[in-house]
Amino acid sequence: MSQYSQFIPLKSVPQGRLAIWLLIAGEFVIFGGLIICYLLYRMRYPEWAEQTKHTNTFLGALNMLVLLTGSYTGVRAHAAALNKQLNKIVLWMSISIICGFLFLINKSLEYAHEISNGLTFNSQKLQDAGDSVGSLFWSFYYIMTGLHATHVIVGIIVFTVILNQARKGKNLHRVELGVMYWHMVDIIWIFLFPLLYIAK
Secondary structure, three states, X not given: OOOOOOOOOHHHOOHHHHHHHHHHHHHHHHHHHHHHHHHHHHHHOOOHHHHHOOOOHHHHHHXXXXXXXXXXXXXXXXXXXXOOOHHHHHHHHHHHHHHHHHHHHHHHHHHHHHXXXXXXXXXXXXXXXXXXOHHHHHHHHHHHHHHHHHHHXXXXXXXXXXXXXXXXXXXXXXXXXXXXXXXXXXXXXXXXXXXXXXXX
């Protein structure tokens, strides 16, 4: 028997699962590039630590909890799908969707507070204070968190479509794919949270 026979042939991997793994890999490349650029600038401009003091650590941590809860209920939905328990699929996925909306509400409150305090891409407040690189920090902040929030919105849409199909007993295998996507969104926030909220 060949030593390579233990590996699973690529063609035997379900197409949906393979596609979602390729999507996740691409997303990690995008966010990985942003995070690396952020870290390089952060090392060049240690004064960015002053800007992170203006981010709301409580709301950032709360959103971490919300996403982790959504991942947990997603796992429960996947377990229910394996057992073809349609009512439980709908219940657990509904909770995940609610978690997604809670994340967006918290993020909207956070954005509103920061913008009202003049913390934007081109902050006149920071320029008047003689901070020439502060606006660059907020550019990274809004781009990374905004792109992440967009992925949360996509996750909500995906979960809603899968939930409606599962309610009819159709395409239950897609529950796993949706949960994999949600885990990706969760993992990305695990990296963004300490960089933007804790490293002061």
